[in-house]
Amino acid sequence: MTAGDRPLDRDEWVDGNEAAGILQEIFTMDITTARGRCAGCGRVAPMAETRVYDHAPGLVVRCPDCDAVLLTVIRAPDRAFLATTGLTYLEVALPESATSGFTGA
Amino acid sequence: MARAAVQRRLTWQPATVAQVRTETESARSIVLDVPGWPGHVTGQHVDVRLTAEDGYAAQRSYSVASAPELDRLELTVQRVPDGEVSPYLADVAEAGDQLEIRGPVGGYFTWRPEAVEPVLLVAGGSGIVPLMSMIRGRAAANSRVPFRLVYSARTPDDVIYAQELSRRVRDDRGLDVAFAYTRGTPAGWPRPPGRLDAALLAEVGWPADFIPAVYICGPTGFVEAAANLLVAQGHEPQRIKTERFGPTGDREAAA
Ligand SMILES: Cc1cc2nc3c(=O)[nH]c(=O)nc-3n(C[C@H](O)[C@H](O)[C@H](O)COP(=O)(O)OP(=O)(O)OC[C@H]3O[C@@H](n4cnc5c(N)ncnc54)[C@H](O)[C@@H]3O)c2cc1C
Ligand SMILES: [Zn+2]
Numbered sequence: 001m002t003a004g005d006r007p008l009d010r011d012e013w014v015d016g017n018e019a020a021g022i023l024q025e026i027f028t029m030d031i032t033t034a035r036g037r038c039a040g041c042g043r044v045a046p047m048a049e050t051r052v053y054d055h056a057p058g059l060v061v062r063c064p065d066c067d068a069v070l071l072t073v074i075r076a077p078d079r080a081f082l083a084t085t086g087l088t089y090l091e092v093a094l095p096e097s098a099t100s101g102f103t104g105a
Numbered sequence: 106m107a108r109a110a111v112q113r114r115l116t117w118q119p120a121t122v123a124q125v126r127t128e129t130e131s132a133r134s135i136v137l138d139v140p141g142w143p144g145h146v147t148g149q150h151v152d153v154r155l156t157a158e159d160g161y162a163a164q165r166s167y168s169v170a171s172a173p174e175l176d177r178l179e180l181t182v183q184r185v186p187d188g189e190v191s192p193y194l195a196d197v198a199e200a201g202d203q204l205e206i207r208g209p210v211g212g213y214f215t216w217r218p219e220a221v222e223p224v225l226l227v228a229g230g231s232g233i234v235p236l237m238s239m240i241r242g243r244a245a246a247n248s249r250v251p252f253r254l255v256y257s258a259r260t261p262d263d264v265i266y267a268q269e270l271s272r273r274v275r276d277d278r279g280l281d282v283a284f285a286y287t288r289g290t291p292a293g294w295p296r297p298p299g300r301l302d303a304a305l306l307a308e309v310g311w312p313a314d315f316i317p318a319v320y321i322c323g324p325t326g327f328v329e330a331a332a333n334l335l336v337a338q339g340h341e342p343q344r345i346k347t348e349r350f351g352p353t354g355d356r357e358a359a360a
Contacts, residue, residue, distance in 0.1 A: 013325060025116065
């Protein structure tokens with residue numbers, strides 16, 4: 001793809017909010033409020049602030065700063081394939097009790 | 106209003122059209138009965154799936170328009186000509202029809218009545234829908250937090266919820282609404298039609314010093330432009346939440 005025909009150059013994208021449904025189906029919690037780090041440029045931001053290209057057959061989540069592919073999701077009737085290609089980490093808020101195992105207290 | 110958090114796995118569930126209501130020439134509201142619907146947080150959306158007789162399925166996201174309620178929710182859909190899903194919802198669906206929904210989803214573009222900071226809502230076209238849920242939810246929760254809505258529409262006839270908005274400006278204490286028209290204005294309107302610009306936002310929005318929570322929703326290009334204008338006016342990017350609905354077939358429709 002050359003720069004000129006990249007979908008980025010038009011408005012044919014939405015943001016990470018749109019991926020809330022499929023990601024919650026997989027993770028059983030909301031992932032759009034989780035902060036993800038882009039392996040390409042190091043940007044750390046809520047997943048809602050990514051760019052989503054949702055054209056069949058899969059959904060592609062890209063970094064708004066460097067355009068790197070962060071996630072790809074393909075949904076089949078009975079399973080989903082999730083590639084976390086460009087995410088170094090996800091920071092997920094959890095209820096406090098869930099951290100007790102790490103505190104040593 | 107949310108049911109006690111029984112952990113249920115998110116999945117598709119059946120919804121029945123209870124009622125449809127014409128909002129504008131191109132938009133309708135659709136009331137859905139969903140047994141077991143847990144309510145939502147204002148700003149959240151659902152995914153809607155339509156399945157044809159041959160099994161072909163198409164799904165799209167639609168914001169919840171109503172205030173949180175159990176077993177029932179309302180969407181508002183603007184027809185995109187030649188679209189796959191919106192013409193059915195905006196023109197064809199009628200009471201008794203069945204479809205499937207998945208939700209409520211999305212924890213980012215949300216407003217909760219416990220919040221105390223002033224709120225600036227910026228809508229382009231159908232981007233009013235989740236913001237209307239916030240306005241309705243604010244009234245339902247008796248919140249007095251100052252809300253200011255800037256709503257960009259093509260013409261006065263394209264304004265969704267026009268009557269309800271003027272009633273609420275009168276009755277809901279602390280709610281202000283300003284309109285911006287991109288194509289045609291009422292007679293004697295002080296501004297010529299045009300895109301939402303820095304001067305208008307500075308005039309009708311909250312100053313950045315008030316540190317408002319900002320919610321911008323509408324076509325992708327509109328949201329980008331409005332967010333950039335507000336950042337240039339000193340609003341902190343972290344306080345600006347955005348939700349993009351996709352392309353506008355017609356770039357001037359709302360932006
Ligand atoms: C989180 C989220 C919430 C949304 N909430 C609402 C809502 O409350 N009400 C609502 O009416 N819509 C909403 N949308 C938009 C909605 O999901 C669909 O994109 C829209 O209804 C068009 O779907 P379609 O199947 O009719 O068109 P498609 O078949 O997907 O597209 C047909 C053609 O129209 C163009 N197009 C696609 N989307 C739009 C658009 N939004 N405006 C103009 N042209 C477009 C496409 O480029 C394509 O060429 C929301 C989107 C998101 C991501
Ligand atoms: Zn990046």
